[in-house]
Amino acid sequence: MTRRLLLAAADSRSARRAVLAAPGGRAVVARFVAGETRADAVVATDSLVARGLGVTLDHLGEDTRDPDQAAAVAEEYVGLLGSLDRAGLARRAEVSVKLSALGSGLGADGPGLARAHLRAICRAADTAATTVTVDMEDHAATESTLATVAELRADHPTLGVVLQSYLRRTESDCRELLGAGSRVRLVKGAYAEPESVAWADRVEVDRSYVRCLRLLMEGQGYPMVATHDQRLIEIAGALAVRSGRPQDSYEFQMLYGIRADEQRRLAEAGETVRVYVPYGTDWYAYFMRRLAERPANLGFFARSLVGH
Ligand code: FDA
Numbered sequence: 001m002t003r004r005l006l007l008a009a010a011d012s013r014s015a016r017r018a019v020l021a022a023p024g025g026r027a028v029v030a031r032f033v034a035g036e037t038r039a040d041a042v043v044a045t046d047s048l049v050a051r052g053l054g055v056t057l058d059h060l061g062e063d064t065r066d067p068d069q070a071a072a073v074a075e076e077y078v079g080l081l082g083s084l085d086r087a088g089l090a091r092r093a094e095v096s097v098k099l100s101a102l103g104s105g106l107g108a109d110g111p112g113l114a115r116a117h118l119r120a121i122c123r124a125a126d127t128a129a130t131t132v133t134v135d136m137e138d139h140a141a142t143e144s145t146l147a148t149v150a151e152l153r154a155d156h157p158t159l160g161v162v163l164q165s166y167l168r169r170t171e172s173d174c175r176e177l178l179g180a181g182s183r184v185r186l187v188k189g190a191y192a193e194p195e196s197v198a199w200a201d202r203v204e205v206d207r208s209y210v211r212c213l214r215l216l217m218e219g220q221g222y223p224m225v226a227t228h229d230q231r232l233i234e235i236a237g238a239l240a241v242r243s244g245r246p247q248d249s250y251e252f253q254m255l256y257g258i259r260a261d262e263q264r265r266l267a268e269a270g271e272t273v274r275v276y277v278p279y280g281t282d283w284y285a286y287f288m289r290r291l292a293e294r295p296a297n298l299g300f301f302a303r304s305l306v307g308h
Helices: 002-009 013-021 025-029 038-050 067-086 107-127 139-153 170-176 202-218 230-242 260-268 284-293 296-307
Strands: 054-059 093-097 132-134 160-164 183-187 222-226 251-255 273-279
Touching: 038 054, 038 067, 038 273, 054 067, 067 093, 067 107, 093 107, 107 132, 107 139, 132 139, 139 160, 139 170, 160 170, 160 222, 170 202, 183 202, 202 222, 202 230, 222 230, 230 260, 251 260, 260 273
Parallel strands: 054 093, 054 273, 093 132, 132 160, 160 183, 183 222, 222 251, 251 273
Antiparallel strands: none
16 A cells, blocks of 8 residues: 555655655655766766676656657767766666656657667667666556567667566566577566556565566576565576576676665675666656655655654
């Protein structure tokens, strides 16, 4: 129930204003968001890379409302990739992109516009010798996101995509993405979805995650195990061993500010670990999804506000 309320608040403009207006609201957000500017993002990346971690950078923002904004988002990503390259960080840092931020929701022309912007970002990533991964949004976008990624992979074969284990369709999507070079980031899923398309029961979501993980580990692609769930992290390690995968043929991924101790422990054990680092001014929806995942964070949020 709390999760559904928080996810509903993620779409509420008045709730957004309340977080912004609260004394210390911005400081609390800083636990999950690396900063507002590209320079902040590069500093955070540098510090994580120095600690032996990889990074994927997300310029915050979704549901872009006009073509100019979509073009500005694409330009930001292209600029960011240039900055990472010049700073010598592109070897360990890639980018994560939402198609809705690139304008996919802008009417009949939206999907084509987003595809063109994504293509420009992929070209910039090729120049910097790094990769792009497309985030997955709510279930209404799954089919078109997978189609866009399939189309662009013809020219950019390392383009990766997120699959969400809470969706009933995902096991079958995994089977489509088992080929050599296929980069799949497996997550549980962060949106409020109807039971007709997604499991509501957490146990079912976890079971689906394990089934998908098994397929990906036994496949020819590059699985990206994106979870903070200790049991699933251990199962992923065991499945990698059972599938005869060397440690550099898959990776673990976690969100910035969540389980940093476990990120370090895995890296020290020789695993490849990548941290998803969001930055930018449009942090509100991302922040509310993080609160919804873990009601304990609400206490942290409330205490921090009182402390300021
Ligand atoms: P679960 O939520 O069950 O958490 C397991 C444990 O992890 C908790 O008990 C707690 O210890 C810790 N934990 C989890 N969330 C926490 C939080 N917010 N604060 C503190 N501790 C927390 N989703 C999506 O729909 N589309 C996408 O494109 C992406 N992309 C993405 C990239 C990466 C790299 C990651 C790690 C995650 C995503 N997600 C996502 C989010 C994902 O769907 C999911 O909501 C979160 O990862 C939380 O799920 P867990 O697998 O961590 O399990």
